[in-house]
Each structure stands twice: as structure tokens, then as C-alpha cells.
Amino acid sequence: MAVGSNRLSASTGDTGGNTLNLANWGDYIDPKLIKKFERETGFHVNVETFDSNEGMYTKVKQGGTDYDLTVPSEYMVAKMRKEGLLVRLDKSRLHGLSNFGTAFMNRSFDPDNQYSIPYFWGTLGIIYNDRYVRPGSIQHWDDLWARKYRGDIMLIDSARDIMGMSLVSLGKSVNTTDRPTLVAAKAKLDALTPNVKAVVADEIKMYMEQDEAAIAVDWSGEASEMLGENKHLHYVVPSEGSNLWFDNLVIPRTAKHYKAIYAFLNFMMRPENAAQNAEYVGYATPNDKAKALLPAAVRHDRQFYPDAQTMQHLEVYDDLAPKVVREYNDLFLEFKMYRK
Amino acid sequence: MTFNSVWYALLITAATLLVSYPAAYFLHYTKHKQLWLLLIIMPTWINLLLKAYAFIGILGKHGALNNLLGAMGMAPHQFLFTDAAFILVAAYIEIPFMILPIFNAIEELNEGLVNASKDLGASGWQTFTKVVFPLSLSGVKSGVQAVFIPSLSLFMLTRLIGGNRVITLGTAIEEHFLTTMNWGMGSTIGVVLIVAMVIIMLLTSERQHRKGRVIHRA
Numbered sequence: 001m002a003v004g005s006n007r008l009s010a011s012t013g014d015t016g017g018n019t020l021n022l023a024n025w026g027d028y029i030d031p032k033l034i035k036k037f038e039r040e041t042g043f044h045v046n047v048e049t050f051d052s053n054e055g056m057y058t059k060v061k062q063g064g065t066d067y068d069l070t071v072p073s074e075y076m077v078a079k080m081r082k083e084g085l086l087v088r089l090d091k092s093r094l095h096g097l098s099n100f101g102t103a104f105m106n107r108s109f110d111p112d113n114q115y116s117i118p119y120f121w122g123t124l125g126i127i128y129n130d131r132y133v134r135p136g137s138i139q140h141w142d143d144l145w146a147r148k149y150r151g152d153i154m155l156i157d158s159a160r161d162i163m164g165m166s167l168v169s170l171g172k173s174v175n176t177t178d179r180p181t182l183v184a185a186k187a188k189l190d191a192l193t194p195n196v197k198a199v200v201a202d203e204i205k206m207y208m209e210q211d212e213a214a215i216a217v218d219w220s221g222e223a224s225e226m227l228g229e230n231k232h233l234h235y236v237v238p239s240e241g242s243n244l245w246f247d248n249l250v251i252p253r254t255a256k257h258y259k260a261i262y263a264f265l266n267f268m269m270r271p272e273n274a275a276q277n278a279e280y281v282g283y284a285t286p287n288d289k290a291k292a293l294l295p296a297a298v299r300h301d302r303q304f305y306p307d308a309q310t311m312q313h314l315e316v317y318d319d320l321a322p323k324v325v326r327e328y329n330d331l332f333l334e335f336k337m338y339r340k
Numbered sequence: 341m342t343f344n345s346v347w348y349a350l351l352i353t354a355a356t357l358l359v360s361y362p363a364a365y366f367l368h369y370t371k372h373k374q375l376w377l378l379l380i381i382m383p384t385w386i387n388l389l390l391k392a393y394a395f396i397g398i399l400g401k402h403g404a405l406n407n408l409l410g411a412m413g414m415a416p417h418q419f420l421f422t423d424a425a426f427i428l429v430a431a432y433i434e435i436p437f438m439i440l441p442i443f444n445a446i447e448e449l450n451e452g453l454v455n456a457s458k459d460l461g462a463s464g465w466q467t468f469t470k471v472v473f474p475l476s477l478s479g480v481k482s483g484v485q486a487v488f489i490p491s492l493s494l495f496m497l498t499r500l501i502g503g504n505r506v507i508t509l510g511t512a513i514e515e516h517f518l519t520t521m522n523w524g525m526g527s528t529i530g531v532v533l534i535v536a537m538v539i540i541m542l543l544t545s546e547r548q549h550r551k552g553r554v555i556h557r558a
Contacts, residue, residue, distance in 0.1 A: 212402070
């Protein structure tokens with residue numbers, strides 16, 4: 001046991017003041033950038049990965065870790081901020097906040113960006129395979145309800161996203177809290193049941209790449225990976241609205257190496273580095289100056305950088321009251337159990 | 341959900357029993373018993389998830405099964421994400437846990453009783469229904485025990501093979517821990533499952549006692 005715990009703390013790098021412990025999603029930063037940062041500044045970076053916001057949250061909350069930086073999604077930023085798990089950013093030590101687009105700053109999950117810097121952003125949308133679906137025939141959420149797509153659609157197993165999709169198709173906000181509207185959204189989902197092939201999670205990527213299903217509702221990040229594997233796939237963000245999500249760099253309560261933290265944040269905000277990272281990861285960067293450095297084909301890709309009008313209709317998830325969240329989850333569970 | 345869960349667990353147990361009893365029975369009469377037994381146990385050495393992914397490969401739209409059907413000129417069918425697929429895969433995974441206790445019960449059976457039954461003029465079928473089956477019932481019971489409760493709490497399969505169209509108590513626990521973060525409710529369902537298991541085990545062990553007494557008196 002003792003040996004094990006020693007080795008564990010060694011792996012998170014308790015090796016003095018010149019290290020940086022970064023907890024990140026798997027394969028979510030260009031390793032070459034880490035090398036470059038280490039060469040430039042002399043700090044040593046330990047990267048630890050997590051695969052869900054909740055998993056990372058539990059580790060930070062229960063202590064025993066010494067993460068200096070981590071990358072939660074926006075709703076988790078709000079949750080951690082409210083619970084006092086985050087350290088406020090010292091903006092006098094940050095250079096380059098003006099590089100970010102206004103659409104990505106000062107959002108409801110962290111007003112005035114007191115705790116977080118956006119890292120990547122994306123949307124929720126529809127992926128379709130042009131071997132089974134005529135290109136252009138799916139533009140809006142309502143198109144999914146068409147009879148011809150019987151048993152063709154895979155949905156992401158996420159209450160907030162799928163309920164949100166139904167709410168948007170009813171012309172409502174993804175942050176709706178009143179029960180009648182939520183029930184109506186659930187009833188509309190029930191009507192989608194005959195078209196639903198499965199409600200799954202990460203496997204969607206594999207299934208779509210292998211032509212198992214014609215259509216899927218998933219996040220743009222996952223979509224960009226699928227599109228890289230299968231040329232027949234396309235991604236659409238319905239113009240009437242969808243979710244806008246962010247992954248953000250934050251300093252958790254467990255942080256110790258502040259010099260390294262600010263050096264790293266400033267390093268990652270530099271346009272050339274942010275652009276290199278965006279090219280490696282394939283997600284959309286909120287750093288406008290970095291976006292300008294990306295190849296034109298990427299910059300003008302409507303799938304991952306939607307036009308201004310669509311952008312206006314995108315909504316960020318608010319951190320809803322636990323009671324409402326439970327309602328979302330319960331209704332979603334009822335939908336999953338609904339039989340045609 | 342609870343009802344759903346119990347219903348699927350019943351179906352899985354029934355399907356497993358249907359395959360396992362004949363398998364165990366014929367296993368008893370085969371030549372290389374230990375070899376066959378090993379072959380039955382071997383799949384349990386492989387992780388459940390890997391087996392699930394293997395089944396995805398078999399049942400998928402472009403999987404082995406549909407390729408086979410296609411070669412025979414039949415149109416591809418949707419197998420994955422159906423109830424039947426879920427029960428098939430769940431039963432496949434549980435089968436070794438059903439075969440072993442039944443096999444042991446049949447092995448322990450005194451061969452003399454079977455010979456006596458045949459000697460006294462019973463047909464093969466009568467011997468089976470009047471002698472072999474009643475005496476191997478304890479094996480069936482422990483098999484059901486070993487299969488039913490785990491089936492109630494299956495969770496990855498409901499998503500990977502059932503496409504989340506099948507919701508079990510296991511799925512509910514997973515959901516409460518990982519998405520709603522309502523750990524209290526998740527733990528409660530977990531405790532309910534444990535209590536249910538204890539009750540079932542108590543019930544079956546009491547019956548074994550009674551049987552023991554009967555044998556003593558005889």
C-alpha cells in the first residue's frame with residue numbers, strides 16, 4: 001500500500017517548484033506544445049487524463065490530487081465555482097485575454113471570466129452519412145422526425161442534450177425550467193422513438209465510422225473525429241439553435257505552482273500556440289487571433305465554425321437547480337423506456 | 341423500471357436455464373468431461389466488455405451474422421439494439437454460472453438410482469423426469485441464484501447491446517452515480533439489490549436444510 005501511494009504521488013509529480021500538474025481530457029493537447037513549453041520556460045509538465053467532468057470533480061473535491069490546472073466543461077465550471085473549488089484568476093498576470101472572441105467571453109457560467117479561460121468550444125449537432133441521406137436534406141432538428149429515417153438515428157446518452165434538442169425544436173430555450181414545457185418536449189421525443197436506433201455514448205463514433213447508422217446527434221468535437229475517419233459523414237448545426245459548449249482552463253483549489261500556471265496560461269493564449277493546438281485536436285478555438293492563423297479551409301468550415309446568424313441562436317447551458325436537473329433526467333429516462 | 345428489470349432478469353434466467361440444463365446433462369455423459377468443462381469455463385476468463393464488443397461485431401449491420409444472411413440471399417436485418425439481442429448476449433454471459441452448479445448436482449447423483457429406475461421398467465424419459473431432474477433441482481436453484489441477481493444489475497450491456505432501450509436497476513445505479521450524482525439514491529438501489537440477494541439465498545438454504553432432514557430420517 002505504502003509503496004503504491006508513494007508511486008502514485010510520484011506520478012503526479014511532487015518534484016518541487018518547477019513543475020506543472022495538468023489534468024486534461026485524453027489527447028486534448030498537442031504533445032509538441034508541451035515540449036515547446038518545457039524548453040521555453042524550464043518548467044516540467046505532468047499530464048494526467050480524465051474521461052468525465054464528474055470523475056475529475058470528485059478527485060478535486062476529495063483532495064489527494066495536486067492538479068495545478070484542469071479543463072472542465074462550462075457547467076462544471078459553474079458547479080466548482082459555486083462550491084469554492086476554484087481559485088480566482090489574477091488577470092494582471094495574464095497576457096492575451098483580448099485574443100478571444102467576444103462570443104466566448106463573459107458567459108453565464110463564469111461572468112467576467114473570473115475563474116476560467118476558454119480552451120475549446122463546440123456545438124451539438126447532427127451527423128449524417130451521405131450514402132444513406134441525401135446531402136442537404138437534413139438542416140433542422142425537425143427533419144429528424146421524418147418518417148423515412150425509421151430506425152436510423154443514434155442519440156447521445158445525455159439528458160440535457162437530448163431534452164435540449166427537443167426544446168429547441170419546439171422553439172423553446174435549452175434552459176427551460178417550467179414543467180409543462182419539459183413534459184411537452186418529452187412527449188415530442190416519444191414521437192421520435194420509431195426513428196431512434198439506440199441511445200449510446202462514446203460508441204457513436206465507432207458506429208458512425210462503420211456505417212452502422214445513417215444519422216447521429218452528437219457533439220461537434222466527436223463529429224470532427226468521425227469526419228476524419230469516414231469521408232461520407234457530414235456535420236450540421238441547425239440554424240434555429242443548439243447548445244454552445246466550452247471546455248475551460250481553470251485553477252482548482254489543489255494548485256500549488258502558480259508561476260508555472262501563469263506561464264502556461266500565457267503560453268497557451270499565444271495565437272501561434274493556440275492555432276497549433278486547434279490543428280492537432282481538431283476542435284474549434286475561441287482564440288480569434290489563433291483562428292486567423294488556421295488554414296482557410298478550416299476557418300471557413302461552416303460545420304465547425306457556424307455563421308454569425310447560427311452563432312446567435314446557440315445557447316450555453318445554465319447551471320440549473322438540482323430539482324430541475326432531476327426533472328430533466330427523469331423525463332429522459334422515461335423517454336428511453338418508452339415503447340413504440 | 342423495477343418491473344422491467346425483474347422481467348428481463350426472468351427472461352435471461354429462463355433462457356440460460358433452457359440451454360444450460362441439457363448442456364449439463366449431456367456433459368455428464370460425454371467422454372472428456374474435464375476438457376468440455378474447461379471449454380465452458382474459459383470464456384469467463386475474458387472481460388465482459390470484450391465479449392460485448394465481440395457481439396457488436398457479430399450482430400452489427402455489417403457484422404458476421406448479416407454477412408452470412410446476405411450470402412444466403414436474405415436482406416440485412418437489425419439485430420443489434422433489439423431485446424432479443426440483449427437477452428441472447430446476457431444469457432451467453434451467464435451460461436457458465438448456470439451450467440456448473442447443475443453439472444455438479446448431476447455428477448453427485450448416484451448412478452445406482454438411475455440404473456434401479458431403468459431396472460424397474462421406467463423409460464428413459466420417466467427416469468429423467470422422476471429421478472434425475474428432481475435430484476438435480478438443488479443445482480438448478482443455485483444456478484438461478486447465481487444468474488438472476490446479476491441479471492437484475494447488468495448495466496454496460498444495456499447500453500452496448502440494448503442501445504439503452506432496456507433499462508435495468510444496474511443502469512439506474514450507474515445513472516445516479518455518474519450523471520445525476522445522486523449518490524444516496526444510487527446506494528439505496530444497491531442496498532436493495534444486496535438485500536434481495538440475501539433473501540433469495542436464505543430462502544434457498546432453508547430448503548436445503550429441510551431436504552437434509554428428510555435424508556436423515558430416511
